[in-house]
Amino acid sequence: MDPSALGWLLVIITINSADGFREYAVDRCVFNSTELKDIQYINSYYYNKLEYARFDSNVGKFVGYTKYGVMNADRWNKDTSLIAVRMAQKEAYCLNHVTAFYPHILTKSVEPTVRLYSRTPPAGHHPSMLVCRVYDFYPKTIKVRWLRDGQEVTSDVTTTDEMEDGDWYYQVHSTLEYTPRSGERISCRVEHASLKEPLVTDWDPSMPDSERNKLAIGASGLILGLILSLAGFIYYKRKARGRILVPTS
The missing domain is CATH 3.10.320.10 (Class II Histocompatibility Antigen, M Beta Chain; Chain B, domain 1)
Incomplete structure (x- = not known):
């Protein structure tokens, strides 16, 4: 051309x-x-x-x-x-x-991941609030239910619609407001096409998430303090070893 x-x-x-x-x-x-x-x-x-x-x-x-x-x-x-x-x-x-x-x-399916944790309720609400977060599942249709000692709980339950993550996966959040009773078992039950049987996750009330976080932060701070103290002691000993003592009259 x-x-x-x-x-x-x-x-x-x-x-x-x-x-x-x-x-x-x-x-x-x-x-x-x-x-x-x-x-x-x-x-x-x-x-x-x-x-x-x-x-x-x-x-x-x-x-x-x-x-x-x-x-x-x-x-x-x-x-x-x-x-x-x-x-x-x-x-x-x-x-x-x-x-x-x-x-x-x-026709492919991905099993959901379930996280059950407590949340501080707004003023004037029930003294306890649990959140069941179900995420990274496919297809979209899913059922999330709350159980108390094996029996379904229908009151004081709020569940969001399935929300898109933007990567073909979905997530849903369900909240239960309740008054705790001694010895009871609270569970989140999830039914999905990827599961051969319902996935039941029990709530462990032995220590709230907030307390676990505080304990972890406190332990980390204590360990860091010990490390810094040990490093300071070693530095002091090395300095002292290198000093020359001059007698005074």
Whole structure:
């Protein structure tokens, strides 16, 4: 290619890529099973990141979202062959991808991790509050229940919805407000598709988390103090050993 022509080509590419206008289309498949009836095919058209028209298999036609999109949707909907082609994509495009995803990704499951700890309740609430944090599990559906001596507790229980972690995993928090009784056993019971049987975690009231933390911090401080004291003593002894005593008259 002639160098001057190549130079002009680079100039044209640079001008068109800098703050240029971009139009593109995106195909999506929304589904909750491998059954064709549970699959939705969506074909969206964008101009500068703004969706101006869409074909939705659940609607069976194009829908416009801007003046330009409405004009094109009306024109495309008159073409019955185009509508038939788009409807066929639900099976030809979506079904093939969905059936490939399910056995390799979406049927996999990850067991939840459970942490049971106490929390200081707000003023005026029950004297004790336990939190059952369940996290890093997949798929989303999960059941978290509280048990007192093996019997389910339904009052004074607050459970959040499943929250996305942003990495395909989920987490959920359940709180129990209760008045402790001597000798009782409080447990958090978790049921999930990844578990062969429910996961039951018992609360150990022997020492609250806050007390454990205080004890750990105190022990760490004591050990550090002993180390510094020992280092100071060794330093003093070495200094004393190197001194020269001068007799005085």
